[in-house]
Amino acid sequence: MSASVRTSHDVDACVQVDEALTRAFGILGKRWNALVLGSLRFGPAGFRELSRAIDGLSDSVLADRLAELTRHQLVHRRVDEGPPVAVTYELTERGRALLPALDQISAWAVEHLPPEPSAQ
Amino acid sequence: MSASVRTSHDVDACVQVDEALTRAFGILGKRWNALVLGSLRFGPAGFRELSRAIDGLSDSVLADRLAELTRHQLVHRRVDEGPPVAVTYELTERGRALLPALDQISAWAVEHLPPEPSAQ
DNA sequence: GATGTTGCTTCGAATTTCGAAGCTGCTACG
DNA sequence: CGTAGCAGCTTCGAAATTCGAAGCAACATC
Known part of the structure; x- marks a missing residue:
């Protein structure tokens, strides 16, 4: 193995562990996907319903995300x-x-993430 | 208020609930942020170390994300x-x-998300 | 039949993300 | 000293993404 200087721990080992996380955030890491899923949390909804529920999301992108x-x-x-x-x-x-x-x-955000953009 | 037809449930109510989720994914919804956090999961790391650990992430974006x-x-x-x-x-x-x-x-991805891009 | 709603699609423009290269400061080698 | 290497970024256009507005077919309402 190409063992070079390690300052603190073997970061290369994380790559394996993060493979699942990489796959997950290949989906969740796109701008509105998680919000769409969150809006469907309480039951089914139609296109226009979602469009109005998620503020700032345009129709074209919503169609893309749903697809x-x-x-x-x-x-x-x-x-x-x-x-x-x-x-x-x-x-x-x-x-x-x-x-x-x-x-x-969501619970983490409530507890640890202030409403302001971290300006405090 | 513009109360129109509700097909199944009141999606507008979700907007309140999703506010925390919106804040959270304002950060996590950007392409590499969650992966950077995941790479720091096991301890501190340097810039170059992270750059090499996260495959596909360029220096300029890493600097941006870390900032x-x-x-x-x-x-x-x-x-x-x-x-x-x-x-x-x-x-x-x-x-x-x-x-x-x-x-x-990550656990969800292991259980429910196949390695292939959903092509199975 | 005029107007409104739903479920999209298409368009060009604005924003974001990208990789490559460059720069400073330091160490190591010879 | 000179060259080479690594760490930690920054700058630069180019490519990809996201955007809002508009349009369209099908139907319901007035």
Whole structure:
């Protein structure tokens, strides 16, 4: 192994551990994905509903994010052929499994992250 | 108020709940932040060390991310005036408080997120 | 049939992210 | 001394992403 000087600990070892984290934040690390999942936390919702619920998110990006989350099978796109065709997005089991983690992050923000941009 | 048709539940109510999540993912939702925090999980590390540990992250972005995380007081920048000046980054208490959540996300990825980009 | 709502898509512009290179300060080698 | 190397960044355009506004088809409401 290319063992060079280690100042404190072997950082290279983290790379393995972080592989799962890298995969997770390949999805969650995009600007609105976690918020979309968070908005679906309490039940299914339609496109326009989500668009209004998440402030600052444009339609084009929302469509992109929903497609991505659907592709990763975190949300499911259900089409109800009415006549008034209605599209509903809801979390899959995979998506629901992520909710406890999101709750924990939310709790962390409440406890440790001040509302101001850290200006205090 | 503009109360329109609700298909399933009142999504507007989520906005309040998601405020903490929004704040959290204002930081974690940027492309490398969570990985940087994850790399500091096991102890302090230097700039170059982090640069090599996180594959694909360029120096310019790393500097940006470290500055941001430092501004939010998630990491602490310690300067050891040698003569060989050494800079060390380490998690603050606020940053350490986030680790359990990151571990949970990592565990979720191991259980629910296949290594392939959802192609299975 | 005029207006409004839903579920998107397309467009060009603004913002962000990127990699490569460069710079200072120090050590090590010869 | 001279060259080489490493640490810790900063600067620079180029590429990728994100943005808001507008448009469109299908339907409901007035």
